[in-house]
Each structure stands twice: as C-alpha cells, then as structure tokens.
Amino acid sequence: MGGLLANQEKTITAATTSENLEAFVSAQFKWFKYRSPKIDITSGLNVFPSVTNMGRVRLEYDLAAKYELIKDFFLNVQFYENYDSQPSKNADPLNDWGIITSVGFTF
Numbered sequence: 487m488g489g490l491l492a493n494q495e496k497t498i499t500a501a502t503t504s505e506n507l508e509a510f511v512s513a514q515f516k517w518f519k520y521r522s523p524k525i526d527i528t529s530g531l532n533v534f535p536s537v538t539n540m541g542r543v544r545l546e547y548d549l550a551a552k553y554e555l556i557k558d559f560f561l562n563v564q565f566y567e568n569y570d571s572q573p574s575k576n577a578d579p580l581n582d583w584g585i586i587t588s589v590g591f592t593f
Contacts (some may be wrong), residue, residue: 487512490537497574507537508544524560526552528536539556562588 488511496503510532519525527548536542550564567583 487560491534495574502574506568508534509537510534522554522557524552526550530567541574542570542572560590560592562586562590568579 488509491508491510493506493508494503495506504561506557512528512531514526516526517525530547532546534544534546537545545568547567549566550562552560552562554560564586565583565588567581569581571580573580
C-alpha cells in the first residue's frame with residue numbers, strides 16, 4: 487500500500503505546530519491456523535518519508551503472536567517499534583519500543 491498523507495504535529499513543551507506532507511509505504515503479513523492449537527501471527531511495517539522536511543523518515547513496526555494454550559485460552563505477545571529520524575526539539579529519543587504480554591479467553 488502507498489500514497490501521500492498530510493499531518494499536523496503539536497509539541498507539548500513548546501506548544502508549536504507544524505504541517506507536514508509525507509509519502510506513505512506500508513506492508514503487512516498475516517498468518518492464521520484455525521485448528522487446535524489456534525495460532526495468529528501478524529506483522530506490519532509503515533514507512534513515512536517526509537516530503538516537506540527532506541531527510542526525515544518515520545517508521546512504525548509491529549509484530550504480534552497469539553497462541554492457544556488450552557481450548558479458547560490464549561497467550562498474546564506483541565512487539566512494537568516507532569522511529570523518527572528527526573524528532574522535534576526537546577522531544578523524546580529517536581526510538582520508542584516495547585513488548586506487551588497478555589492472556590485472554592474467548593467464548
């Protein structure tokens with residue numbers, strides 16, 4: 487998937503705003519197994535090269551897995567990564583990532 491998008495960024499500390507035009511490229515992968523044990527794996531990558539701020543690239547990556555431990559009881563694990571090559575002044579670091587785990591039951 488791809489295209490163009492416009493956004494408006496507002497900083498919290500300086501209360502300034504900026505309007506941006508970015509290209510958009512996206513790819514996703516999904517894999518499912520519906521027989522026991524049920525498995526659901528998804529992965530997605532979004533890349534936003536800036537048109538108005540040359541040299542700036544933002545990236546979002548997500549990987550998630552859901553595994554059926556026993557009938558209708560699942561373990562979920564998710565990894566995410568967000569990157570900005572040129573964050574605004576006084577902004578957080580270039581990378582933000584995390585791992586999320588959970589358990590769930592479907593009925």
